[in-house]
Every structure is written in C-alpha cells, then in structure tokens.
Amino acid sequence: MHTVVVLALPDVIAFDLATAVEIFSRVTLPDGRPAYRVVVAGTEPTVEAGPLQITTRDDLAALARADTIIVPGRNVAAASLPDGLAEVLKAATRDGTRIASICVGAFVLARAGLLDGLHATTHWLATGLLAQQHPQVVVEPDVLYTDNGHILTSAGAAAGLDLCLHMIRRDYGTAVAAHASRLAVAPLHRTGGQAQFIVRNPPTLRTASLEDVLIWIEENAHHPLALTDIAAAAHTSVRTLTRHFKQETGQAPMEWVAGVRIRQAQELLETTDHGVDRIARQTGFTSPSNFRAQFRRTVGVTPSEYRATFSTPLASVVLARTTSDAMN
Structure with a gap:
C-alpha cells in the first residue's frame, strides 16, 4: 500500500495538514480497499497549530518509510527548519520518495534546497517573498500547483486539495481520483490558476510625481x-x-x-x-x-x-x- 506521511512541523497550519490527511485517508480502490496508508509525523510529540495542539504518533523516522511526504505550511512561512529536517528530506529524495508542499510549505522545501532550479508556487501573498529569499527557484505565481515529477508544490489553501487530487490521479488514474473528488465535494480540475484570486492593487510608487x-x-x-x-x-x-x-x-x-x-x-x-x-x-x-x-x-x-x-x-x-x- 502507498504510504503518505504528512509532516507536522511546529506552528503548522491545521487546514493544510487536515487537507492531506482527509483526502488521502478516504481514497478507495474499485474493489473497496484503501488506496493509501496515512501517517502524521512530527519533529516533536506535540506541536502547536495555531489555536490547536496536535499530538503525533510518529517522528521523523517515519519519513524513511514514506512513498509520499506532504509538507503543510506554517503560520510563519519563512521560519527556520527544525534541526536535522533538511537532511532527512534530502535523503528521502535520493531514495526516490515523492515530496509535495501545500501552501507556504514550499518555504520548507526551498530551505532544504529541494526546489533549486525547479518550478514552484505558494500562496499568492508569499510568492514575492519566496522569489526574493530563494532566487534559484523558478517561482510561478499564477498556477494552482507545480509538478516536477518527484517534487510538487501547491498554492494556498484549497489549491492543496487540487494538488492532492492530481497526485491521486497520477497514482491510480482518473476514475479513482474522480471518486475522491466527489467525496471531497470538489472539482477534479479547476478552471484557471491562482491568478484569479490575486488582489491586483496598483504597484507602489517610488515617488509621488505621477x-x-x-x-x-x-x-x-x-x-x-x-x-x-x-x-x-x-x-x-x-x-x-x-x-x-x-x-x-x-x-x-x-x-x-x-x-x-x-x-x-x-x-x-x-x-x-x-x-x-x-x-x-x-x-x-x-x-x-x-x-x-x-x-x-x-x-x-x-x-x-x-x-x-x-x-x-x-x-x-x-x-x-x-x-x-x-x-x-
């Protein structure tokens, strides 16, 4: 069975984490068997998640057993990584594990050096910061998600669901993914990208002469x-x-x-x-x-x-x- 490990970092965004847990946990194959085994692994036994606390059953060792690792965002997008996390993620990629970020989880992948030279996206409010802090990453501000093969990223919030459904379709085909989308009451593919959600304020003037x-x-x-x-x-x-x-x-x-x-x-x-x-x-x-x-x-x-x-x-x-x- 395909094992999905969802990473619960300190200050994790609960919505991002729950999106991955819920969508993959409920996927079934045509014969009724579950398609995924879902594990939540934390860097600490209990992590803060905004107004919540999340207690995890597994630690980072679970990442070595994953077929897919999901990295949700954190409330402070550009926060430093817990000790040892970058090395664990790099080792997972060398072993062929698929790694996907949701929302500002892209900052975790970028800090670990996993996005260098790749196309990536994140929440539209943070795309500028991602590009500024990690110029070696090709930031795509308008898309809902990017797929570089074994490294994937999604835009904000609901785009994480789009990305999860995309990975299910890759793993098991359109029929299984379509059933998952109906359970989630979400379209299998949304028209357009993140551009439609961006608030298009005028650029800031450098002087007042205009x-x-x-x-x-x-x-x-x-x-x-x-x-x-x-x-x-x-x-x-x-x-x-x-x-x-x-x-x-x-x-x-x-x-x-x-x-x-x-x-x-x-x-x-x-x-x-x-x-x-x-x-x-x-x-x-x-x-x-x-x-x-x-x-x-x-x-x-x-x-x-x-x-x-x-x-x-x-x-x-x-x-x-x-x-x-x-x-x-």
Whole structure:
C-alpha cells in the first residue's frame, strides 16, 4: 500500500495538514480497499497549530518509510527548519520518495534546497517573498500547483486539495481520483490558476510625481486613451511620460491603463449584473473580444468564469432573474 506521511512541523497550519490527511485517508480502490496508508509525523510529540495542539504518533523516522511526504505550511512561512529536517528530506529524495508542499510549505522545501532550479508556487501573498529569499527557484505565481515529477508544490489553501487530487490521479488514474473528488465535494480540475484570486492593487510608487496623472487615469480609463492623451494630462511629452512611468512604476503607461481597466472590470463583474460586452465598453476596452482576451491573459479565467466565482449574492440573484426573464 502507498504510504503518505504528512509532516507536522511546529506552528503548522491545521487546514493544510487536515487537507492531506482527509483526502488521502478516504481514497478507495474499485474493489473497496484503501488506496493509501496515512501517517502524521512530527519533529516533536506535540506541536502547536495555531489555536490547536496536535499530538503525533510518529517522528521523523517515519519519513524513511514514506512513498509520499506532504509538507503543510506554517503560520510563519519563512521560519527556520527544525534541526536535522533538511537532511532527512534530502535523503528521502535520493531514495526516490515523492515530496509535495501545500501552501507556504514550499518555504520548507526551498530551505532544504529541494526546489533549486525547479518550478514552484505558494500562496499568492508569499510568492514575492519566496522569489526574493530563494532566487534559484523558478517561482510561478499564477498556477494552482507545480509538478516536477518527484517534487510538487501547491498554492494556498484549497489549491492543496487540487494538488492532492492530481497526485491521486497520477497514482491510480482518473476514475479513482474522480471518486475522491466527489467525496471531497470538489472539482477534479479547476478552471484557471491562482491568478484569479490575486488582489491586483496598483504597484507602489517610488515617488509621488505621477500621483496626479494616475488619479486622472483612474477617472478616465473608460475613455479611449492614447499615450498623447496621458502625456497631455501630465503636461509633459510622450517620451518623458514613458521614462517616468518606467522609473516609478516599472510599467509602460498603457500597461498601467490596462491594469486599471482590468481591476475596474473585476469590480463590475463582482457587483453588477451587466453583460460582458457592456462591461467591456464601460471599462474602455476597444472591443468585447479584446476585453475577453486581455482579461483571460491577466486573470487566468474568462470574465464569465470570474463572475461565477466571485460575484456577490445580490448580483448573482439579479443576474439569475435577468436570465430567467429573458428565457420566458
């Protein structure tokens, strides 16, 4: 039987740990046999887990018997590793053990040197920190999980479930994984990646010299805008405007405008029942097709898929009534 060892480190995130325990413990094969043996191993007999304490039956020696090791995140993502853990994880990889992290558990793998040169992800709030602290890791901020063969990582929270289902599908095929997904009341594969969940705040300005023109863009992004329009609003030349934007925001002026329009479109999708074509016009895109293409490229899903995930209950009710009236 395939043995999954879930690692309970000090200050472990209980949700991450429970996700792995629950999903793998309940997987059954077509003949009814359990597909996995699940073990929770700790560096200490009892570990803190936020408001909880978790008592473990096994220590790090259990990792040597694992076919798969799951590393949940910790509340302090970049905390130092317990003594000896890096060596144990490295030994496991040399023996061919599959190791997967959930959420900010990627920091544990990175500190152990297991992600060097590999693609990895983590919770979107921590991708910048992971890239900064571990430049040798190829950080993928927009995906739900990465699979490098024997080293896998997931984004935040529910993406850990996506990764577990992906590993079940790898181990036992789609039918077994689909049954596991139904038990978890979760889709076997979610559309889009982590990009749709990222709060797209404007980049921090390095100085305040562009503040007035950025406010002007926020108020006028719904109009057809050209570089010359923005330069005129800033009372400067196109060349100077472009240089200042690059220096202070790291973006070109029209790239900034596109970001403003996408954020405004997200708000309308979340809070109104306006059709996608109407939102495209309201937010200044040249055409609905251009809006759909840019939205999907930036957010990772279509406008309609984004609305289905993030619309407010009131907007959903209004939208449902509007659709129903149109069909009658």
